[in-house]
Amino acid sequence: MKFVKTVGLALLGSALAIGAAAAQEKTVKIATEGAYAPWNFTGAGGKLEGFEIDLANDLCARMKVKCEIVAQDWDGIIPALQAKKYDAVMAGMSITEERKKTIDFAGPYANSPNGFLVAKNSPLAKMPGMGEAFNLSTQQAAAEKAIEAYKPLLKGKTVGVQGSTIHSNFADKYLKGTAEIREYKTTEQHDLDLAAGRIDAVLADATAIIGTLEKPEFNKDYTLAGPSITGGLLGAGVGVGLRKGETELKKSFDEAIQAAIKDGTVKKLSEKWFKIDTTPRV
């Protein structure tokens, strides 16, 4: 009888130990695009790098979970989240009303404006509004006036955007009919086509443009132009995309992001990768 008891206790003990280990080793699978430098990209060694990779590792340490970061094509990034291929998305994804109908967001952990990337010798380089910032949510009239001010310059030009992004939505709403819009799969592709001279301007996130301008083939002849516009259909900053109903995961991500913003980690990482501070102002 004693033997049975001992074995029983041992079994129970090991089961508890495994359970405890499993609880400690909870893994969260995070998807990123891997083609959106400097937010997330595949580095020279074939490994994922960038602002969001660093931030994800920091957040996971705060949440005391093990993280696995996987790369996923931008087009399928939300459908695959819903199909439970992973648990969270950190891929420079802006929090928009449209996306909120389908998924939840934790954060935001960054907020950055959009702008145009153009050749220095192009007439577009003198686009009005450079250095001015507008928010489509709070100063809609002023922002739309700024857009109207640069529109005549874009007449008959070709503008490249990454498809399925807030920038392609922006281009569809404000620039369609004025300029020809071409949609690319990745930002690297529209950069290549700008360098080849197939398009006259790229409309993208200012951080992505700053990233492009650091490359030797761009920093001499290209420049950032136009006003900085945020808000409205450009969304309320960049957040962690989560499936609806995962309240516990959302809560722990939200807390970790708040903590990381508070102690300056987000600012430090954003200055490291973007050269500017993209910490969201609450």
Add this chain to the structure above:
Amino acid sequence: MDFAFMRDTFLTLIGGVPLTLNLAFMAVGLGAVLAMLLALMRMSGLKVLDWPAQAYVFVFRGTPLLVQIFLIYYGLGQFRPALQEWGLWTFFREPYWCAVFALTLNTAAYASEIIRGGLQSVPYNQVEAARACGMSGFLLFRRVIFPIAVRQALPAYGSEIILMVKATSLASIITMMEVTGLAAKLISQSFRAVEVFVVAGLIYLVLNFIITRIIMAIEWWLSPHLRRPPAIEPRLEAAHV
């Protein structure tokens, strides 16, 4: 399944059909000319013509079409000054022409082998019979070799045309918004991959159904010798004579 949504999806995607068919038929048409040329080079018996054609077929059949499209569009984009000097940039500047060019080069490689197979399957005794009737040169090719070769090559060529219709879906990576490009855009707006791709798949299926029917009709028309001759009814009045 949300049928109202699928109807809207269908109406959006149908807008990409003209471009899909345009790309496919431009490529198949231009590719057929190039393929004929390649097949004749292969069969010329001259090494200076045969070897380049063999090398061409080897390269374009041996590499993925996706890679070819990328190289032609983004790759050649990096040689803009040289292309401008040769006056070719106006052509390579446009994604449409780059897509047609890549698809044409690709299909020509496959089609040249199909045509060569067709030409080589013409029975020699039929050629000899034609010669015995005094035909030679172009007349022999036009009246005997070519019709038989076309009939032999048609089933394989039909598959190649269908493959090209589907291959146009790769043009969306160079900003051409054909059916698959529009589908990807719709998915990003609605996040409903299943419904959108089901509709896109059905559109391709219908297009290819029509194409296979047309090819079958051409096959039937080219094979009178395989059809049962119309039955000749005995004429009743003749029996009484």
